[in-house]
Amino acid sequence: MHRKKSKLLISFLAIVLLLSTFSMGAFANTNGSATELRTAELFGEINLASSRPTTVIVELEAESVVEAKQKGKKQTKAKLASERGKVVADLQKKVNNASVNREYDHVFSGFSVELPANKVTEILTIPGVKAVYPNVEYTVDALEVDAETFNPNMMESAPFIGSDLAWDAGYTGEGVTVAIIDTGTDYTHPDLAHAFGDYKGYDFVDNNEDPQETPPGDPRGGSTNHGTHVAGTVAANGLIKGVAPDATLLAYRVLGPGGSGSTENVVAGIERAVQDGADVMNLSLGNTLNNPDWATSIALDWAMAEGVVAVTSNGNSGPNNWTVGSPGTSREAISVGATRLPYNVFSSKIATTEGVAYPSAKVMGFPSEEELLELNNGEYEFVYVGLGAASDFEGKDLEGKIALISRGEFAFVDKATNAKNAGAVGAIIFNNVAGEHADVPGMAVPTIKTTLEDGQKLLAEIEAGNNTVSFDIEFAYEVGETVADFSSRGPVLETWMIKPDVSAPGVNITSTIPTHDPNNPYGYGAFQGTSMAAPHVAGAAALVLQANPYWGVDNVKAALMNTAEEMINPTTGKAYAHNTQGAGSIRLPDALDAKTLVTPGSHSFGKFVKDTGRQVEKQHFTIKNLSSERKRYSFDVEFAGNPAGIKVMTSNNLNVQAGKSQQVNFNVQVDTAKLEPGYYEGTITVSEGETKIEVPTILFVGEPDYPRVTSAFLEKDGDSYVVGSYLPGGAEVLEYDLYQFVNGGFGPEIGTIGSFANVPAPIHEFNWGGSVNGNELPNGQYVLAVYVEQGGVSEYRAYLVEKE
Numbered sequence: 001m002h003r004k005k006s007k008l009l010i011s012f013l014a015i016v017l018l019l020s021t022f023s024m025g026a027f028a029n030t031n032g033s034a035t036e037l038r039t040a041e042l043f044g045e046i047n048l049a050s051s052r053p054t055t056v057i058v059e060l061e062a063e064s065v066v067e068a069k070q071k072g073k074k075q076t077k078a079k080l081a082s083e084r085g086k087v088v089a090d091l092q093k094k095v096n097n098a099s100v101n102r103e104y105d106h107v108f109s110g111f112s113v114e115l116p117a118n119k120v121t122e123i124l125t126i127p128g129v130k131a132v133y134p135n136v137e138y139t140v141d142a143l144e145v146d147a148e149t150f151n152p153n154m155m156e157s158a159p160f161i162g163s164d165l166a167w168d169a170g171y172t173g174e175g176v177t178v179a180i181i182d183t184g185t186d187y188t189h190p191d192l193a194h195a196f197g198d199y200k201g202y203d204f205v206d207n208n209e210d211p212q213e214t215p216p217g218d219p220r221g222g223s224t225n226h227g228t229h230v231a232g233t234v235a236a237n238g239l240i241k242g243v244a245p246d247a248t249l250l251a252y253r254v255l256g257p258g259g260s261g262s263t264e265n266v267v268a269g270i271e272r273a274v275q276d277g278a279d280v281m282n283l284s285l286g287n288t289l290n291n292p293d294w295a296t297s298i299a300l301d302w303a304m305a306e307g308v309v310a311v312t313s314n315g316n317s318g319p320n321n322w323t324v325g326s327p328g329t330s331r332e333a334i335s336v337g338a339t340r341l342p343y344n345v346f347s348s349k350i351a352t353t354e355g356v357a358y359p360s361a362k363v364m365g366f367p368s369e370e371e372l373l374e375l376n377n378g379e380y381e382f383v384y385v386g387l388g389a390a391s392d393f394e395g396k397d398l399e400g401k402i403a404l405i406s407r408g409e410f411a412f413v414d415k416a417t418n419a420k421n422a423g424a425v426g427a428i429i430f431n432n433v434a435g436e437h438a439d440v441p442g443m444a445v446p447t448i449k450t451t452l453e454d455g456q457k458l459l460a461e462i463e464a465g466n467n468t469v470s471f472d473i474e475f476a477y478e479v480g481e482t483v484a485d486f487s488s489r490g491p492v493l494e495t496w497m498i499k500p501d502v503s504a505p506g507v508n509i510t511s512t513i514p515t516h517d518p519n520n521p522y523g524y525g526a527f528q529g530t531s532m533a534a535p536h537v538a539g540a541a542a543l544v545l546q547a548n549p550y551w552g553v554d555n556v557k558a559a560l561m562n563t564a565e566e567m568i569n570p571t572t573g574k575a576y577a578h579n580t581q582g583a584g585s586i587r588l589p590d591a592l593d594a595k596t597l598v599t600p601g602s603h604s605f606g607k608f609v610k611d612t613g614r615q616v617e618k619q620h621f622t623i624k625n626l627s628s629e630r631k632r633y634s635f636d637v638e639f640a641g642n643p644a645g646i647k648v649m650t651s652n653n654l655n656v657q658a659g660k661s662q663q664v665n666f667n668v669q670v671d672t673a674k675l676e677p678g679y680y681e682g683t684i685t686v687s688e689g690e691t692k693i694e695v696p697t698i699l700f701v702g703e704p705d706y707p708r709v710t711s712a713f714l715e716k717d718g719d720s721y722v723v724g725s726y727l728p729g730g731a732e733v734l735e736y737d738l739y740q741f742v743n744g745g746f747g748p749e750i751g752t753i754g755s756f757a758n759v760p761a762p763i764h765e766f767n768w769g770g771s772v773n774g775n776e777l778p779n780g781q782y783v784l785a786v787y788v789e790q791g792g793v794s795e796y797r798a799y800l801v802e803k804e
Contacts, residue, residue, distance in 0.1 A: 039124045043294065044134035047117050047722050049767045054117040055101065055135040057110060057263055057295045060087060061128050064109040066274070066302045080105040087128045088113075094122040102264050106271045107302040108295060112264035133295045136326075138266055138285045140183065140226040140259045140531055157505035158233075160341055160481075161536060162588035163243045166543050171592065173244025175549075176542040178234050179273035179281040179308075180535075181266065182227030184213040184253035186514035190521055191238030192231055195249040202272050204265040205256035214257045215516045221257025225513035229527055230284045232512030233535035234542070240512055240524065243539025243588075244546075250276055255285060263295050266327075270299040274308050279545055282538035283312040283333075284531035288325045288710075290493045290728055291762055297330040304332040304553045309545070311336060311538040313530035314500040315488030321579055322706045322728070323488040324499045328530075334541070334557050335499045338487040338506025338533040339567065339585055342480045343441065346372065348448055349472040350428070352461045360436065360451040363473065364412070364429060365443035372446040375426050375471040382428065382469045384462055388415030399423035402469055403445075404458055407432045416443040428469075430455020441508065481505075481567050483580050487530055490579040491604065491698065493706055493728045493762075498602040498696055500582040501557065502564050504540075506533030540588050547592050554599045555624070561601030562693045563590035578602070578681055578696035596631065597624040598686050598693050605699035608670040615672065620665045621695065623686065625656040631688050632656075635664065637697070639682035645674030646682075646699070670701065677702030703729075703791030712736075712786045714801035717767070721803070723754060724765035725786050731759040733789035738772060741781040741800065750777070770803065779803050 046054060062083040068075030084103060088111065091098050098115040112135060113123075123132050158164070166172075184203065187196040201211040214224040237245035252269035255261035266285070273281045281303065300310045310333035317323035328335040346363045366372040381401045385392040388405035403419035405427055412429060419427045427447045431437050437449060448471070450458070461467065484507050490499030509532040515523035537560065544556050551559075564584030569576050583601055599622045608615045625631050632655050637648040650666030684695040712725040723736060736754040740747030751772040756764070770776055784801045788794065 040126075040129040041131045042120070042124060043131060044136065044289075044763055046120055046134055047717060047765055048120060050117040050717050050722070052117055052717070053114050054120070055112055055114045055262070055264060056120055056123070057112050057133040057135060057267065058087070058123060058129060059108070059110040059131040059133065059295065059298070060084060061130045062109050064107055064302060065105055066107045066306045067109070070302070070305045077105050080109060083128055084111055087126055090126045091123060094126075095119045102268050104267055104271055104299075106275055107306065108267050108271065108299040110295075133263065135262045135264050136287050136289065136294070138255065138261050138263070138287055138296075140255060140285055140529075156341060157509055157536060158241060158243045158539075160505060161243070161540065161586050162590075163539070163543070165589045166592060167245075169592065171543040171546050173235060173247030173539065173542040173546055176244065176279045176545050177248040177250060177277060178244065178538055178542055179250045179252060179276070179278035180227055180231045180234065181252045181254055181269040181273060181281055181283045182230055182285065183224035183255045183259055184211045184227050185231045185249065185251035186213050186228040186512070186523075187211075187249075187251060188518070188521060189228060189232075189512050189514060189523065191236040191240050191512050192228070192249065194237055195231075195235045195247060196251075197248065199250075201251035201253075201276070202269075203253040204268050205253050205261070211251040211253040213514045213516075218257045222259070223516065224255070224257070224259050225523075225525065226255070226259055226284070226527075226531065227251060227253070228514050229511040229525060230282060230531060230535045233509065233532065234282065234539040236512050239522065240510065242511075243536055244542040247539070247542045250278055261285075266296050267299045270296070270303055274303050274306055278308055280309045280311065280538050280541045282535050283310070283327060284529075284534045286313055286315050286325045286328055288315070288317055288323075289726075289762070290322055290324055290329060291326060292329045292331055292492050292495050292497075294326045294329075296327045297333075300327055300330045301332040307553060309538075309541045309553050309556050310334065311534050311541060313534040314338075316486045316529050318487045318489055319485045319580075321489045322491065322493070324490045324492060325488065328488065328499055329492045331495060331497065332553075334501050334537055334560065335582075336530055336534040336537045337500035337503040337580070337582060338484040338528070338530045339503050340482050340484055340507035341505055342478065344369065344478050345476045347474050347476045350448060351470050351472070352458070352468065353464075353466045356457055356461065358450055358454045358457065360454045361448050362436070363439075364447040364449035365416070365440040366446040367442065367444060373473055375446055376473055379468045379470045380425065381467055382458070382462070383467070384459060385419070388418055388427075388429075390418050390421070393418060393422040396422070400425055403427040404455075404462070405429045406455065407437055412440045412447075413443060416445050416447050420444040428458065430458065479570050481565075481585055482570060483567060483576050484528070486528075487533075487580075489577075491704070496604045496606045496698070496700065496704065498578050498582065498604055498698055501601065502537060502560055502582045503567070503585045504533040504536035506530055537586060540586055540591065543588060544591055555597055558597040558599045558601050558624075559591040559594045560586050562596075562598055562695075563587055563594055566694070578698055583694075583696055595625075595627045596633075596686070596688060596691060596693060597626065598622070598695055599624065602695060603684065603697040605668050605697065607700040607702070607704055608672055609702060610672050613671070613673065614669050616667050616669045618665065618667050620663050621684070622661050622663050623654065623656055624661045625658060628658050630655060630657050634687045635666075636685045636687070637666070637682060638685070639680050643675055643680065645671040645701075646680065668699065670699065672701055675701045679705065703793065705793075708788040708790050708793060708795040709786050709797050712784050712797070712799040712801070714768075714782075714784055714803065716804045721768045721770055722765055723768045723784070724763065726762055727759060727764055727788060727790075728762050729790050730761040731756070731764070731788045731790050733757060733787070734759050734764060735787040737785040737787070738777075739783040739785060739798075741783050746783055746798065750782070777803060
């Protein structure tokens with residue numbers, strides 16, 4: 001482990017820096033004095049030294065239609081077009097090859113424009129420009145389940161959150177429109193066709209009204225299926241049944257071939273969905289930038305203000321804290337983490353001839369616990385059927401017997417299905433390589449798995465004529481609903497907000513996918529990710545809106561958060577942290593039956609950074625009594641461990657009249673002298689009779705423990721290189737060192753290629769000529785080590801880079 005020297009010699013190099021929330025040092029001399037010019041803010045990663053074309057999003061000072069409306073002002077598209085036109089005209093005078101791509105006015109005021117990167121600063125002094133954002137890449141937040149473990153019968157997640165009980169109560173999403181902002185949707189799929197009318201939505205990749213998925217053979221990139229899978233979880237009604245099977249769908253294709261797209265299309269999709277009358281929108285997409293102030297998040301916040309429930313995935317970069325990415329960082333939208341459904345674990349032993357042991361035998365999957373335990377009742381003949389293809393069973397008697405099958409060539413579930421079709425009551429599948437293979441929920445017959453070594457023992461038993469097997473299967477323990485390791489965690493930088501807001505099933509979720517074959521339109525696949533969790537919440541929001549058509553977005557969000565079920569980490573036996581599960585896993589029946597709402601559904605008091613003495617922060621929440629009678633509420637606030645340095649002061653009791661709302665004020669006093677620096681987690685409990693609503697809350701003492709550097713890069717740019725890093729909180733000291741890459745790690749140090757001081761967040765870049773101490777480095781792989789000091793914390797992280 002290399003330790004960086006504590007004292008750095010800072011040399012200021014004549015290079016171009018990119019600093020987030022960039023403020024130009026533009027001055028004019030007048031009689032020997034300097035007058036600073038007004039400049040817009042520049043966010044994000046843009047190589048200002050490059051002449052290559054780049055696209056940026058320009059936000060205007062003129063308020064969007066929705067923002068003005070929310071502030072009690074009147075704004076028109078015509079006026080915005082005029083303001084936008086002035087800015088574009090000024091820009092094109094400065095940069096004659098600037099080309100405007102998209103224009104926005106409804107939930108975001110501005111436009112996207114392509115121009116040379118080294119001309120971006122020309123935008124910043126144009127009157128009427130508020131900010132400039134990078135056109136960052138967004139990708140789908142999904143992980144495809146291995147084809148071997150895919151099971152078309154795993155659609156248990158909608159009933160798990162209580163969708164079937166909501167359907168029984170008459171809530172199916174009818175009359176509610178959900179926008180799927182994604183890779184497009186196969187609106188011809190038999191399970192989805194009912195949800196689409198003549199107008200399907202819009203394709204922002206090809207700019208037409210046919211938002212179909214990317215088919216195979218597109219020269220621009222791979223085919224897609226993500227949006228169709230998301231749409232099925234929301235509103236499928238066929239072989240698969242989504243959470244809101246009678247909802248209306250609109251599809252907006254903002255991610256193109258290969259499942260990626262950019263800010264300019266995502267913002268356009270949000271705008272169009274709001275204008276097309278969507279009640280709910282789902283964005284199962286994201287990037288890794290933990291920052292709330294990006295164009296997409298701003299658009300989502302104003303979409304919520306306009307009354308559209310915006311649901312977005314929290315990201316798949318877990319399990320560490322601070323991994324949530326935009327647009328999951330949005331202040332207002334509902335960000336969703338992913339969970340795995342509960343399951344029972346069974347132990348298993350198999351026996352043939354006395355003295356032959358099979359220590360690797362484990363339960364792989366089963367159709368029901370009853371059928372699994374039925375294997376304990378007697379001895380069974382077992383028959384080897386090779387790979388378990390349908391043809392492997394031909395001419396063999398498997399009725400009431402066990403199929404012995406080798407792993408390989410096709411899905412485990414198909415092997416089990418073929419065994420069932422041949423009359424087998426169970427199966428043993430052994431591996432075809434060393435090690436253990438995956439568990440598969442919901443197999444067609446009870447199935448035991450073994451290693452290759454134990455499988456060869458079973459084959460030897462058959463050869464010796466010992467072809468009977470018995471089972472000893474016992475319930476071991478139950479694992480409740482758990483948070484998926486891949487699910488991203490909060491908090492959000494700068495706002496210090498808890499994210500996700502809620503969680504929902506996102507592991508091994510089976511839903512619709514396109515086949516791109518009209519003769520065989522019934523396509524299904526199993527994916528996992530926060531992409532799969534978000535549409536469960538979007539569908540749930542549709543049902544809540546159907547039940548309460550006059551509710552605002554805050555009520556819908558609160559109903560889902562206030563009634564969510566807290567999840568327990570089976571490893572620790574304690575509740576997951578707020579920034580892991582949010583308010584908990586959604587439960588539809590409880591959300592539909594809510595009689596009290598507390599908004600907002602979570603709180604962050606931010607950071608308390610005084611070295612000594614007390615610091616007080618004020619907050620408030622609103623209690624809404626939805627019932628027909630007056631209710632009396634009491635409050636309790638408790639931080640984990642009851643630390644002596646934290647004191648919360650609020651009302652003890654409050655009466656709220658039927659159908660009314662009332663604001664509750666409370667203060668938090670933190671005595672930093674009595675507390676260790678760090679993260680403190682608490683719960684605000686609002687009680688009325690037997691009803692208790694728990695509102696998650698957090699605070700930080702001292703500078704939060706966010707990563708000081710989260711990534712670094714070295715990229716070829718003409719005759720030089722762009723070197724940089726992502727610094728969520730900026731850096732008081734920043735240094736880049738190069739090392740040789742030897743045996744998978746640090747080799748000899750080559751030298752320092754850049755040293756800087758007082759660098760703002762979140763992106764830093766500079767140009768490097770490719771040499772160290774006057775010596776040109778040969779092309780190849782190197783270790784780029786980044787040293788950062790910020791807020792009294794230092795970090796030194798290494799990244800593998802390649803010089804070309």
